[in-house]
Amino acid sequence: GQQVMQIPQYQHVQEGEDFTTYCNSSTTLSNIQWYKQRPGGHPVFLIQLVKSGEVKKQKRLTFQFGEAKKNSSLHITATQTTDVGTYFCAGPRGATNKLIFGTGTLLAVQP
Amino acid sequence: GAVVSQHPSRVICKSGTSVKIECRSLDFQATTMFWYRQFPKQSLMLMATSNEGSKATYEQGVEKDKFLINHASLTLSTLTVTSAHPEDSSFYICSARDGQETQYFGPGTRLLVL
Numbered sequence: 001g002q003q004v005m006q007i008p009q010y011q012h013v014q015e016g017e018d019f020t021t022y023c024n025s026s027t028t029l030s031n032i033q034w035y036k037q038r039p040g041g042h043p044v045f046l047i048q049l050v051k052s053g054e055v056k057k058q059k060r061l062t063f064q065f066g067e068a069k070k071n072s073s074l075h076i077t078a079t080q081t082t083d084v085g086t087y088f089c090a091g092p093r094g095a096t097n098k099l100i101f102g103t104g105t106l107l108a109v110q111p
Numbered sequence: 112g113a114v115v116s117q118h119p120s121r122v123i124c125k126s127g128t129s130v131k132i133e134c135r136s137l138d139f140q141a142t143t144m145f146w147y148r149q150f151p152k153q154s155l156m157l158m159a160t161s162n163e164g165s166k167a168t169y170e171q172g173v174e175k176d177k178f179l180i181n182h183a184s185l186t187l188s189t190l191t192v193t194s195a196h197p198e199d200s201s202f203y204i205c206s207a208r209d210g211q212e213t214q215y216f217g218p219g220t221r222l223l224v225l
Contacts, residue, residue, distance in 0.1 A: 033214075035216075041218075041219075042204055042216050042217065042218050042219040043155065043204070043216045044216070045213065045214070045215065045216070048213070088154065088155070097143065097208065097212065098145070098157055098160060099145070099157065099214060100157075101154045101155045101156075102154065103154050104153075104154050106152075
């Protein structure tokens with residue numbers, strides 16, 4: 001079945017370092033969404049990308065959707081301790097409105 | 112942004128009892144709500160899609176008789192875990208879609224079955 005994988009599973013950085021998580025889908029996606037889940041919390045919607053090759057920025061976060069619409073990345077510049085959490089990408093299953101979540105990347109930031 | 116609430120936030124129950132979890136969209140109507148389950152250090156797994164006024168559709172491997180879903184109004188969906196067992200202990204999260212097809216997640220319910 002359709003799968004969405006993310007690498008790395010876990011990343012530990014020093015505060016101020018950059019961080020990138022990569023998302024790869026086994027199928028082409030009509031859109032890709034990114035969520036952040038703080039420890040003990042629930043997923044919070046960050047952004048949605050729709051167009052092939054699209055790049056969007058939110059302050060220190062840069063999101064990219066691949067040309068083939070099968071992969072995506074989230075890059076955080078100069079991480080802060082508030083960036084700690086698990087970052088999930090998610091895409092629709094086929095032509096449905098059901099979301100398939102990626103495996104997630106847990107980011108730990110050491111002050 | 113839109114707000115989705117869940118109640119209760121935490122519940123501890125004895126094995127064999129049933130637990131009802133409510134999911135409400137507070138400031139928008141949601142014809143579709145989704146129920147997810149998340150085990151520790153794992154991703155969210157879709158359990159079922161709750162459709163207002165019709166039967167829920169369940170994902171493969173999810174027992175519909177064990178996880179009863181009722182979507183009685185455009186702002187409320189309930190998930191009842193019947194005859195709960197320790198292996199049902201998990202973090203249950205609902206989401207609701209607004210008219211723009213964005214999904215908003217509730218704060219989740221932590222269920223511990225003793």
